Amino acid sequence: MTVAGVDRPTAETLQGLLHRGYQEFSSDYRRELMAFLLRTNVRWGELETYVERACAIYRQSLDEQQRTSSEWAQAGERDREDLLTEFRQVAIKALDMRPFADLTVLLEDAPSDAQLDDALLAEYGFEALELYLRSYGEYRVVKVAADSRDRETFERLVELELARRGTAIPIRNILGQWTLKDMNEIAAEIGLSAFRRKAPAIDALAAVPDIQTRLGARMAWREFF
Numbered sequence: 001m002t003v004a005g006v007d008r009p010t011a012e013t014l015q016g017l018l019h020r021g022y023q024e025f026s027s028d029y030r031r032e033l034m035a036f037l038l039r040t041n042v043r044w045g046e047l048e049t050y051v052e053r054a055c056a057i058y059r060q061s062l063d064e065q066q067r068t069s070s071e072w073a074q075a076g077e078r079d080r081e082d083l084l085t086e087f088r089q090v091a092i093k094a095l096d097m098r099p100f101a102d103l104t105v106l107l108e109d110a111p112s113d114a115q116l117d118d119a120l121l122a123e124y125g126f127e128a129l130e131l132y133l134r135s136y137g138e139y140r141v142v143k144v145a146a147d148s149r150d151r152e153t154f155e156r157l158v159e160l161e162l163a164r165r166g167t168a169i170p171i172r173n174i175l176g177q178w179t180l181k182d183m184n185e186i187a188a189e190i191g192l193s194a195f196r197r198k199a200p201a202i203d204a205l206a207a208v209p210d211i212q213t214r215l216g217a218r219m220a221w222r223e224f225f
Contacts, residue, residue: 002045005114010040035126041114051106054095058107061091078199124160127153132162141169141177142225154225166221171211174224175202186214 001018003011017033036042065087066072075083092103111117120129131153144154157163175183176198183201184194190208195201205211215221 004043004045006040006042010042014040014042031130034130038117038121038126038129041118043114050097050099051110054097054103055107057094058091058103061094062087065090076199078203079197082197082199124162128157128160128162132157141173143219143223144225145223158225163225165225167212169224171206171215172202174215175205182218186211189214 003014006014014036017036020029021033062084069083069087072080072083088104092098095103117129124132131150142154144151154163155165158165180195180198180201183198183205186205187194187201192204195204208214
């Protein structure tokens with residue numbers, strides 16, 4: 001393993017942490033390792049090489065699927081988002097090595113500057129930032145029960161204005177987490193035709209005047225962040 005951007009004692013500390021991982025891979029260990037990586041901004045040479053190679057394969061697959069798709073050229077912005085979700089799944093399967101990670105984030109959204117989060121870490125602390133990063137996503141909504149160990153931290157994220165809760169969450173974000181089947185059940189209740197894709201379903205249901213009430217009959221708003 002090749003590391004860069006840190007001094008020798010820091011690299012030796014990382015080596016010890018990784019050796020522990022052979023015997024221990026609990027959630028507490030993962031959090032400790034993540035905190036270390038965030039605070040030291042250590043670079044992993046083999047990972048950077050993998051990302052560079054995998055990105056080329058991934059991007060080529062996405063471009064090819066867009067070029068050959070019968071729907072892409074005429075699709076609107078929302079339908080293209082829906083199609084991209086399908087294209088990404090195919091592109092990831094094209095990789096000969098798929099580590100246990102969010103590969104879409106790794107191949108599309110990995111920051112070029114390892115120090116990008118240093119100011120956030122200093123201002124909010126590791127616990128809040130780690131939970132925020134774990135839960136982040138374009139439509140990401142997380143259900144957190146009252147007895148969850150993360151509930152207090154999510155409530156702290158709301159106080160820090162890093163998260164929204166309940167009815168303060170945009171309806172589109174809530175609907176983005178629902179399955180097409182569930183959205184079609186609501187559509188049937190209000191006399192709408194069944195949808196074939198999530199994007200037009202979200203657009204239509206988000207415009208329903210009492211959609212917040214209808215969703216509230218199926219979910220406890222306070223549990224969602």
